[in-house]
Amino acid sequence: xxxPWKQALESATEQVLSTMFFSDVxxxxxxxxxxxxxxxxxxxxxxxxxxxxxxxxxxxxPRAARELSAAFLGVDAAxxxxxxxxxxxxxxxxxxxxxxxxxxxxxxxxxxxxxxxxSAAAAGADAPRQRFLLDAGIMEARVDMEGxx
Amino acid sequence: MAISVLIVDDSPAMRAFIRRVLEVSGxxxxxxxxxxxxxxxxxxLRDHQVDVVLSDINxxxxxxxxFVEQLSxxxxxxxxxxIVVSTDSTEARMRQMLALGARGYVRKPFTPxxxxxxxxxxxxxxxx
Numbered sequence: 001x002x003x004p005w006k007q008a009l010e011s012a013t014e015q016v017l018s019t020m021f022f023s024d025v026x027x028x029x030x031x032x033x034x035x036x037x038x039x040x041x042x043x044x045x046x047x048x049x050x051x052x053x054x055x056x057x058x059x060x061x062p063r064a065a066r067e068l069s070a071a072f073l074g075v076d077a078a079x080x081x082x083x084x085x086x087x088x089x090x091x092x093x094x095x096x097x098x099x100x101x102x103x104x105x106x107x108x109x110x111x112x113x114x115x116x117x118x119s120a121a122a123a124g125a126d127a128p129r130q131r132f133l134l135d136a137g138i139m140e141a142r143v144d145m146e147g148x149x
Numbered sequence: 150m151a152i153s154v155l156i157v158d159d160s161p162a163m164r165a166f167i168r169r170v171l172e173v174s175g176x177x178x179x180x181x182x183x184x185x186x187x188x189x190x191x192x193x194l195r196d197h198q199v200d201v202v203l204s205d206i207n208x209x210x211x212x213x214x215x216f217v218e219q220l221s222x223x224x225x226x227x228x229x230x231x232i233v234v235s236t237d238s239t240e241a242r243m244r245q246m247l248a249l250g251a252r253g254y255v256r257k258p259f260t261p262x263x264x265x266x267x268x269x270x271x272x273x274x275x276x277x
Contacts, residue, residue, distance in 0.1 A: 015258050016257075016258045019258035019259065019260055020166065020257070020258040020259075072162065072166055073162060073165055073166070073169075074165075074166075074169045084162070087160065087161060087162040088162045090160070090162075091160050091162045091163050091166075094160075094236055095236050095257045095258055097236070098235070098236025098237055098238070098257065099236065099238065099256075099257075099258070101239075102236075102237060102238040102239045102256075105239065107239070107240065107241055108239070108241055109239065109241050109242055109245065110237060110239055110242070111207065112207055112236065112237070114159075114207075114209075
């Protein structure tokens with residue numbers, strides 16, 4: 001992914017997490033071959049269609065996901081079951097993807113599919129990701145643009 | 150002025166968030182109804198009168214776009230303002246929804262102040 005698009009993804013992530021999930025975010029440019037979040041991470045994928053089309057993938061540590069979900073829903077983290085965490089994380093992925101795609105393409109209509117929880121370990125799992133340090137843990141993301149898939 | 154609101158979004162998590170945002174925004178709300186898509190929203194509006202509708206776009210069964218079109222056909226948009234609340238912040242989509250008859254547009258992510266400001270603008274509350 002090009003640098004302007006990486007910057008757009010960082011900006012979208014920071015906007016969504018700081019405004020609606022009340023978390024500080026620090027984007028970290030990772031080196032090639034750096035260790036990535038493993039299978040224990042929660043994963044969400046959002047497909048988007050427009051010009052360009054592609055897929056946004058996000059991985060997040062379970063503890064961070066729970067804390068973000070609690071902040072979003074306004075409840076204690078201990079009250080949350082996995083279904084509510086999944087719903088909040090799908091909403092987060094939807095908003096980040098929407099903000100990202102809107103930033104890179106503002107002149108044509110775009111469409112986002114419903115987020116799919118638990119599907120990000122699909123194709124290209126080892127491809128480079130962007131890493132974000134949150135108040136409660138680590139999140140990683142990657143965008144596969146059509147043609148790069 | 151206490152207002153009544155209908156929140157239309159297929160995500161229960163987002164509906165809960167908007168409801169909470171309304172509470173903390175300082176807007177006085179006397180009724181807050183929820184629908185999971187445009188079709189359900191139309192059914193609710195048959196039985197309830199609200200001051201403003203906050204509607205997402207991407208929803209199953211009936212999208213926000215179809216929902217606003219239906220309200221336009223029913224000729225109720227003059228008295229029932231719809232504010233679109235969407236992740237899609239492209240100029241193309243904003244122009245399309247406003248052309249269909251939506252009165253306002255709030256891009257996700259948004260702050261409580263931003264949502265309150267748009268509701269007040271659409272309802273002319275600042276003019277009181």
